[in-house]
Amino acid sequence: MAGSGTSDTDDDCYDTESSNGTESDAEGCFLDYGFQPQIAPSYQVIMKESLLEAQTQDLCKVMDMLTLREQHARTLLIYHRWDIERLFAVLVDKGRDQLFSEAGVTILEHKNPVSLQFSQLTCNICIEDMSPDEFTSMDCGHCFCNKCWTEHFIVKINEGQSKRIRCMEYTCKAICDEAVVRKLVNEKHPDIAERFDRFLLESFIEDNSKVKWCPSIPHCGYAIRVEGDPCCEVECACGLQFCFKCSLETHSPCSCMMWDLWSKKCLKESEAMKWIIVNTKPCPKCHKPVEKNGGCNLVTCVCGQPFCWVCGGATGFDHTYSRIIGHTCGRYKEDSINKARVDKEIYRYMHYNSRYQAHTDSFDIERKLKETIQNKISVSETNDSGSKDYSWITNGLDRLLRCRRILSYSYAFAYYMFGNDLFKDEMTRKEREMKMNLFEDQQQQLEANVERLSKYIGVPFNQSSMDKVWATRMQVINLSVVTDQICKKMYECIENDLLGPLQTVTHNIAPYKSNTDDRPWLLLK
Ligand SMILES: [Zn+2]
Ligand SMILES: [Zn+2]
Ligand SMILES: [Zn+2]
Ligand SMILES: [Zn+2]
Ligand SMILES: [Zn+2]
Ligand SMILES: [Zn+2]
Ligand SMILES: [Zn+2]
Known part of the structure; x- marks a missing residue:
């Protein structure tokens, strides 16, 4: 765990777990509607400085499970794109030997002792005779002179192949021991050895299907690691929300x-x-x-x-x-x-685009409300001796923004779902019409309730009487629950009735996240 020691206080800033208490109390009375309990965050934010730590954790898991040395664990993990589950699945499926040979890990029980029995050895590459201590033998048993090895390593590092430097023996598929590479290269070119180490570290992100740099510009310095399905939407500690799969906006x-x-x-x-x-x-x-x-x-x-x-x-x-x-x-x-x-097609596009655009515009306006509301709350909190619990409005706004965005993207979704571009041969005309009606029913319900929620969120609550504020509060809380339910149903419809039955193609979508407070600022320390 150790780390730098100075970051303890910084890390606490991102821990919002403790603030959940008051907010869930406000919604506790709506348990009848099936309010979801908090679920564990499915991703982590990793600071740049903690990458090594995160990588070591994964390496240790594999080293412990298979009783391996670090370089072999790394070779296995790089080969399997740092996906430990997949690595263990291969182990169970194909066995240890095949797992190792596929990835280029060769472990000889006893290292070639022959070389030490002679006073002079001939390197098969440069054909020079030298004393045995000028030679290095790799895990695969192949032995060449240090000068040849070093040249080989430097060429490979410069070619950008640090992660998988193969043995020099023509037919050998073994990956060279990283400790040997480091030691030999460092003797001649410490700068290149440093580059080699950096490549190995970056591989943890670049070759890792579960870890990704946050796509923020300028870069915030964080990476995100997902636990389960990488088809999900995440929010970085810098505030940027993005699709983990394609790194574009959610x-x-x-x-x-x-x-x-x-x-x-x-x-x-x-x-x-x-x-x-x-x-x-x-x-x-x-x-x-x-x-x-x-x-x-x-x-x-x-x-x-x-x-x-x-x-x-x-x-x-x-x-x-x-x-x-x-x-x-x-x-x-x-x-x-x-x-x-x-043109009919343009008209169809305009229909969906105008609605998509309208909701996107509303989203931008409502997002700006966040600040306004925050200001009103702080004013009320200092003036007012009455109720000081405004979590209903911040939660309501969060819900509104979430639903509004889903609503706007639902029009782009519908354009492709029921159009000819992607699924022309997947549905008969009649099926398509039926499914479209089913979907549009829910879309319209969502639209109507989102607009209502938006109306109540916009009520100037700090200028109204207590009764009116109370009434608004009830509406906001109720509508938050209702819109949440509709979103859930709409996603169920998409998964079970629309995308699920597709025969020829698979379209995965990031699942609906009901919780407005699931940001996992669990920074890796
Ligand atoms: Zn040589
Ligand atoms: Zn070899
Ligand atoms: Zn970020
Ligand atoms: Zn995406
Ligand atoms: Zn005329
Ligand atoms: Zn006229
Ligand atoms: Zn007309």
Whole structure:
């Protein structure tokens, strides 16, 4: 555990476990709704300085289990991308010998004693004769002169292959003993030996499927280690939330692939959207964008509704040379009526994008509320002699932000789930329609309740009477529970009815996290 000793107080700053008490009390009365108990955090934040410690922990586990030396444990772990569970699974499946030979670990029971029996040895690489103490024999038993070994190591380190430097013997697959590499290289080039050590340390992150640098720019210096499924969303101690799998911003319930496609599409389509906004007007009946092709100001939507291009108002079908019959709004010029239609696919995209965008905008506005509310709370706390428990509003806002974001991403999700890009052949038309209705039911429920929650969170609670504050408090607490429940159901629907039954492809999404207070500031000391 030791560490630097000075960091003890710093570490405490990140320990929010103790502050949970008061918050869960406020929600304790809603146990009937099935409020989830706190679950153990499924990831850890590791400081840069603690990497060595974290790596040593993993090495020790393997060394203890298999009674190995450190370099062999490291070779095994690098080969299995630092996934201890996978390593032990291979051990159980294929046995110790195969586990070792696959990874290039060779352990000879007795090291080649032959070399010491002669006064002179010949190196098979440089064909020079030297005394035996100028030779080094690797774990695999292959013995060459130190000069040749050193050159070999330096070439490999410079090639960026520090993690897996193989024996010089042509057919031998054994990985060289890192202690030997370090010792021999250090005699000639201490700087390169240092680089070798750094590569080995960084491998713990770079080759590790369970550890990742936080993608913050500028970099905060933290890494995240997940315990279970790496398909999850995490929050670094620096405050950045990201998808552990793709390192992009959080995007659940979109899969990483959906999110990648969606963000690229948004960039690509923004030009087309600008054109549509300038060159089309929404139909007064069905709200689809209608394009005006010719000069006539009486346009007809694909739904059949005629309307006046100048003012956007619904009209009849007939017009004379100078005006639309029964409509007076201004200038009108005769031309042919154009049944303008905007590409169906673009319309579909606009439908989802406008809703996605609207919720993203709301999210940005509501996020700024955090500060406002915090200020109001501190004012109230100093002035007021009454209730000082404002956890309901901070918890409510947390819930609101969580749900709002899910809501906005749910539109990108729906665009791909029910569109032709990804799952065209996965569902019949009828199935798709059925599933879409099922999903949209929940999406709309969530939308309605999120808007209500947002309304109550926005109530200026420090200017209201106690009764009103109490009523708002009840609404916020109730709506927090309700939106949480709907989110849970929506994710169940996605997993069981939408993504689960897919035959040809797998789309994993980060699971819904109900707890608003599951940030694991359990820094590795
Ligand atoms: Zn040699
Ligand atoms: Zn060898
Ligand atoms: Zn960070
Ligand atoms: Zn992702
Ligand atoms: Zn229309
Ligand atoms: Zn008009
Ligand atoms: Zn006309």
